[in-house]
Amino acid sequence: MTPRGADSETGPLQTVIVHRPGPELGRLTPRNNDQLLFDAIPWVARAQEEHDAFTEALRARDVEVLYLVDLLTETLHGDEARCQIVEETTADLRLGVGLRAYLRDALADHDPEQLAGVLTAGVRNDELTGMSSIVTSLLDHEDFLVDPLPNLLFTRDSSVWLPGHVAVTSLAMPARARETQLTGLIYAHHPRFADAPRLHGPQLEHLEGGDVLLLGPGVIAVGVGERTTPAGCERFADQVLRRGLAHTVLAVPIAQDRATMHLDTILTMLDVDTVVVYPNAAEGLQAYAITRSDDDLHVASPRSFFDAAADALGIEALHRIDTGLDPVTAEREQWDDGNNTLAIAPRVAIAYERNEQTNTRLVDHSIDVITIPGSELGSGRGGPRCMSCPVQRVSGS
Numbered sequence: 001m002t003p004r005g006a007d008s009e010t011g012p013l014q015t016v017i018v019h020r021p022g023p024e025l026g027r028l029t030p031r032n033n034d035q036l037l038f039d040a041i042p043w044v045a046r047a048q049e050e051h052d053a054f055t056e057a058l059r060a061r062d063v064e065v066l067y068l069v070d071l072l073t074e075t076l077h078g079d080e081a082r083c084q085i086v087e088e089t090t091a092d093l094r095l096g097v098g099l100r101a102y103l104r105d106a107l108a109d110h111d112p113e114q115l116a117g118v119l120t121a122g123v124r125n126d127e128l129t130g131m132s133s134i135v136t137s138l139l140d141h142e143d144f145l146v147d148p149l150p151n152l153l154f155t156r157d158s159s160v161w162l163p164g165h166v167a168v169t170s171l172a173m174p175a176r177a178r179e180t181q182l183t184g185l186i187y188a189h190h191p192r193f194a195d196a197p198r199l200h201g202p203q204l205e206h207l208e209g210g211d212v213l214l215l216g217p218g219v220i221a222v223g224v225g226e227r228t229t230p231a232g233c234e235r236f237a238d239q240v241l242r243r244g245l246a247h248t249v250l251a252v253p254i255a256q257d258r259a260t261m262h263l264d265t266i267l268t269m270l271d272v273d274t275v276v277v278y279p280n281a282a283e284g285l286q287a288y289a290i291t292r293s294d295d296d297l298h299v300a301s302p303r304s305f306f307d308a309a310a311d312a313l314g315i316e317a318l319h320r321i322d323t324g325l326d327p328v329t330a331e332r333e334q335w336d337d338g339n340n341t342l343a344i345a346p347r348v349a350i351a352y353e354r355n356e357q358t359n360t361r362l363v364d365h366s367i368d369v370i371t372i373p374g375s376e377l378g379s380g381r382g383g384p385r386c387m388s389c390p391v392q393r394v395s396g397s
């Protein structure tokens with residue numbers, strides 16, 4: 001049965017897709033970590049333990065946890081899906097004709113588990129056996145022929161579930177572009193999702209899931225900054241408004257910095273009318289309300305995000321709980337994803353334990369905070385919200 005999707009950030013979470021970090025994290029070196037969007041070289045075994053604590057916390061609250069690699073492997077049992085992903089993976093122009101033909105044949109012979117391993121962990125030039133060419137000779141031995149995907153950990157970004165629909169996103173950074181080949185494949189071919197109507201798409205204007213916040217039924221905020229472009233926001237707004245999946249989309253400009261790469265690094269929802277927010281960014285936060293008028297998009301003048309959100313949601317006020325106690329603590333804890341909480345029900349949220357000041361404030365505001373370790377996971381600059389793609393939430397909260 002097709003999942004019913006989600007229409008809020010806080011409706012009780014029923015099903016979520018995550019990715020337990022694996023060999024792809026072991027590909028990170030001090031020479032490639034910047035390009036692969038990690039700020040340090042994580043200790044893989046400890047990152048896995050931390051991730052297991054995250055999924056335990058979810059299961060303890062009766063959330064169904066689906067692993068992306070399991071879904072991918074199941075998908076790869078189908079011949080059509082396998083052919084499609086082999087074509088897409090080997091289309092990279094770096095390979096050239098001879099190597100492409102060789103890899104295509106080699107990958108087509110892999111069983112689904114092996115192929116899923118290659119698609120996530122990649123292939124280094126010096127791992128290739130049985131073939132050498134001018135391309136393999138001239139490339140460095142540690143160059144990747146198929147790039148590893150360490151950021152698969154952040155399943156939030158490569159797809160977004162809306163009411164009854166799933167949007168496959170279009171990731172802005174080259175290091176992440178292949179992730180949506182995998183999510184697109186799963187949603188197109190896995191029997192569990194095969195009839196879910198799909199929106200957006202990897203070849204379209206950039207849109208990342210970390211920028212998409214389902215503020216409440218009918219109201220979606222979209223951060224526009226380093227990752228989601230103005231055109232990506234426009235396309236997405238047009239799609240969701242036209243299909244009646246929302247009545248208002250709030251376009252929210254955010255600074256194009258690594259610290260604020262997505263809207264969910266600045267704020268996340270804890271309840272139907274409450275957010276945790278980075279105060280240093282909250283003050284000037286603006287929103288352009290986009291609605292549908294006849295067959296066109298109507299864009300209102302920018303105003304305070306909090307006022308625009310409260311109006312669109314039809315509530316008196318969107319309450320704020322600020323990160324940290326002072327500007328420096330707030331800046332440190334925002335950097336460590338103190339704002340990036342995952343609500344699993346209204347006023348129940350998973351957060352990294354290291355953000356002590358912010359978590360204390362949340363508890364003071366009667367939020368049930370479930371803490372998890374994140375010393376290694378956090379080196380990729382993502383928190384509990386980034387590491388989860390809610391597939392189904394109870395509607396209407």
Ligand SMILES: NC(=[NH2+])NCCC[C@H](N)C(=O)O
Nearest residue numbers: 037154210262380381382386
């Ligand atoms: N939704 C999020 N905030 N995701 C965080 C993604 C972090 C990842 N290393 C990147 O740079 O893309």
